Each structure stands twice: as structure tokens, then as C-alpha cells.
Amino acid sequence: MRVLSHGKENASLKIGILGDGMVGRTLAEKLTALGHEVKIGKRGTFGEAAGFGDLLMSCTTGTTSLDALRSCPPETLNGKTLIDISNPLDFSKGLPPTLMICNDDSLGETIQREFPQLNVVKALNTANCQVMVNPARVAGEHDLFIAGNSADAKQAVTELLRSFGWRTIIDLGDITGARATETLMFIWMRLYGMYGPLINFHIARA
């Protein structure tokens, strides 16, 4: 029999993380601490991580995210929710970086088009990984953005993000909202150079 904490059940999830860089490892540590089961995949083992997870997280470098997903057997992806955390930053032309995809398209949309069997939710791509898993590292009110075509998938992701400590999660609508958050990289990179990684956006209103 399961002991419920805080009066509600926080179900343990099986989560497959694509990408063993700083972002993937930081998220894996947080998710494990929260009681979830996690498998990290890297080149050669992306499919194993995808096959393991009921929920997937794309944490590869944005320029390689599509190749990572292409290397997964289709049955490891079908019907699953994928949180797309990457940005299509291209550092190959020097600094400041450009975006490989932007303006009339985005990485999130590109993944959703090529993998219609996934429910892609763009989220967490506007914060450094230290802030992703511990929003209290940044002072005052600050917000997270999500975008995706599936309301159910966004609801499940929102619940997971709330367990990370996120309070204000702004739903930008369908996956075209990924254009709005990936292009925040232009100012984020500049602010990062001025203030370091512990920064985030807040939308002030009337």
C-alpha cells in the first residue's frame, strides 16, 4: 500500500532523457530526488532511454536534437509526451550565436512535424539548468513558458514543473509558441554575459 504525502499522490514516473550533458544530468538528479525513475541516453543509446520512458525529455544540443530522435526506433516514441528543452543555437559562426531555425519556424515545431506520433511540449528552454530544477535560485517573481498542441500533455508537464517549484507557468498556446521562447535566446545570451546564469524572465501586467 502506497503512503500518500501532502494529501495527494505524486505518482512515480519513468522518464527517458535524451542527452547526457549538463542539462540532462541536472534534470536526472532532480527527477531521481523527486522519486522518479530515470534513464539517460546518449549517442548510441538514445533509443534505450526513449524505450524506457513513459515521458521523454529532449536535452541534446539543439542542432543535434532531430538526429537523436531519428536514431530512436519508432515504437519507443509512439504516443509519448516529449518535453523539448533545447534551443537551436548555432555557435559555428562566432558570437553572438544565431539560431539554426527561427522567425517563421522553430525547433519545437520542426520536431512536432517530423514526429507527429509525439506530443511535443516546449518548456524549460528559457532558463539555465540550475534555475530549471530550483527556481528559487532567482529572486522575486519569474515565469516559465510552455507551448504545445496537446492540452493533456501540457497539463502533465505543468504538474511535473510545479513539483520542481515553478509557480507561474504561462501557456503560450500551440507548438508555434516555441518560436516565442526559442527567440528569447537572443536576449538571454546577452543577459547571461552581463549577469551570469541565475536570471529569468517575468511578464509584468497591469
Add this chain to the structure above:
Amino acid sequence: MRVLSHGKENASLKIGILGDGMVGRTLAEKLTALGHEVKIGKRGTFGEAAGFGDLLMSCTTGTTSLDALRSCPPETLNGKTLIDISNPLDFSKGLPPTLMICNDDSLGETIQREFPQLNVVKALNTANCQVMVNPARVAGEHDLFIAGNSADAKQAVTELLRSFGWRTIIDLGDITGARATETLMFIWMRLYGMYGPLINFHIARA
């Protein structure tokens, strides 16, 4: 003899505004209320407004800003500071709008390149005109961004913006910072659709 208020002199400026749309007219009203002399130019009279002003404001639709400046006699521009308030939004391909220039360039940079005799300061382009001239319309902390190559020009613009009521003005560095603020339009347009025009960005920090 001039009566000084608040213990310091707020010098009256002669300001030429290029563009007679909502943004130009709202700024003209505010500047006049603050005691400045203003001339608004539109197609056919841009040069008169530029010739009048010691400080210039580019408030034309972003897609027409370069043509407006090209129509001004060079001697009306030489050595002056231009606050570039426009965004290169292109609504011709439907909604959401795209940017005519972005990623590895910006409208602010394009103006500065073509008119090296101007000190271009990108500012005010991330807020609706009601918020530009009255930041208190939005609740809580929220910020304005400036970018430009001339420290003196940015200082003069910062003083003017403080007289509008702006408290936190973040200097993003040289005019390439215009890429960072013009691309905020992608999320601004989306948030405008959700919340209306009385919104603004705040950068939260550790």
C-alpha cells in the same frame, strides 16, 4: 530667469519625431507635457521634423523606417542622436507576423550602418506606447532595454526615459543589442494576444 524644479534643471529639448502614427503622437503628447518642443513629420515632411530636432525619434512602421530616413536631407541628420523605437514586423505573410530582419542582424543595426552620422539608440521598442510614456500602467517591477554604440547618446536617452518614469533601464551594450530586443516581438505579440497591451518584461536575478 528659469525657475528650477526639484533642484535640478530639466532642459527643454527640440525633438523631431518621424512618424505620425499612434506611437509618434503619444510620444509627442508626453514630450510636450514635459516641456519639450516637438515637431512630427510624416511622408513628405520627415525632413522638416528631422531638421527641427536636436534629438530624433524613429516611430515609423519598421518596414518603412529606412525610407523615411533616406528622405531626410543629410544635414538634418548629421551628428544627431536617433532613438529607434520601431520593430521590423512584417504582417504581409499573415499571423503571427515575422521579422523582416532578424537572427544575424536587426533594424537598429541596419539604420546605424546606413547612417553612420547618426548615433542610433534602440529603445522603447519592447513596450506599447501607453506603457512607454507611463510605465506605472504596468504593475510591479518591469524593465526597459537600450542598446547603442555611443555611451553619451545612451546617457542622454536614459535621462529622457527616466523623466518618463522608467526606473530600471538595462544597457545591453552596442547596437547589436537591437537583435535582442527586436526579437522580443515574437513573445510580446503572443502575450499581447493573451493579456492586451499593458504588459512588459522584467529580468529577475539571483
